[in-house]
Amino acid sequence: MSGFQIRVPATSANLGPGFDSVGIALSKFVTLDCQPGEDWFFSVPVEDQPYIPSGKSNLIYKTALQTAEAFGYETLPPTHVELTNDVPIARGLGSSSTAVVGGIELADQLLNLKLTKYDKFKIACEIEGHPDNVGPAIYGGIMVSNYDGDHLDYVHFTEGLDGLTWLAIVPSYHLETEKARGLLPTEIDYKQAVKNSSSANVLIAALATKDWVLAGKMMKSDRWHQPYRQALIPGFSDVTEALEHEGSLGHYISGAGPTMVAVFDEWSAAKEERLKGALPSYLVEPLQVHLTGVETFQKKMC
16 A cells, blocks of 8 residues: 655745735645554644644645545545644745645545646635635746636746745744734725736736846835735844845745745855844745645555
8 A cells, every 4th residue: 555745835925016816836845744544643743733733623634624525525534644844834935825735635645536736726715715825836836816716717937937046034933814914904095006906917027027127126016915014024124124235136025924035036155144144033044936836746655
């Protein structure tokens, strides 16, 4: 009997003005090593045990069961899942989306559902409510998506992205998405909305044409969410100053925060050391785009 391993990439959403619709897959991963068990159990790293349950209340299991039920199955074969988590929880790098996408992939493997990427994407959107993180976690690269509760449309970018460095500046504290969403206005002025939409349009066009300088400029022009959420990120201006001093093309609050991500077309170990010195209370981690999204590897059990 064979076991299998699922690997889901971290994601960074919004990229500035691409609010709830743009996301990128990055080279940090949640890995699920799966093998048959007597009951469902998630072996969770010690540091994550306060936040990730080991039993059936785990979001991965709940998503897997929801996926199974959508295809007429009432149960899932008991499985032991050893979880290796490189994606920090509640930091704006798609930790909940890795669980949702991992759960869908888990059900697909256990029940041989033969789901397409689009099938998985649609299920994930139904669960999450918006596509910005789950899309790149499934497809890799950059995804620009629209989901209205029924129709799901997307554009997928990968070309030229492997020449960029996406620098994550990760603070030590958590920030729950609901708290960050609570700061956003319920209404926005029409003229301001037009300006915001224009910034988002130019961002997408710049990404599509690989104009990274312009894309970086648009990342900093966001007015949909970043002006409101900065208040939840102590030291935001210090991070901004340090990044601009080192020549970042642009930077933005990743998802709901508190992580910030900066884009560089030129990177060096010297820049990394200087930024670590300038931002000693943050994890400063250079990442690459992950181009393939969620992956499953079959392995032989002893």
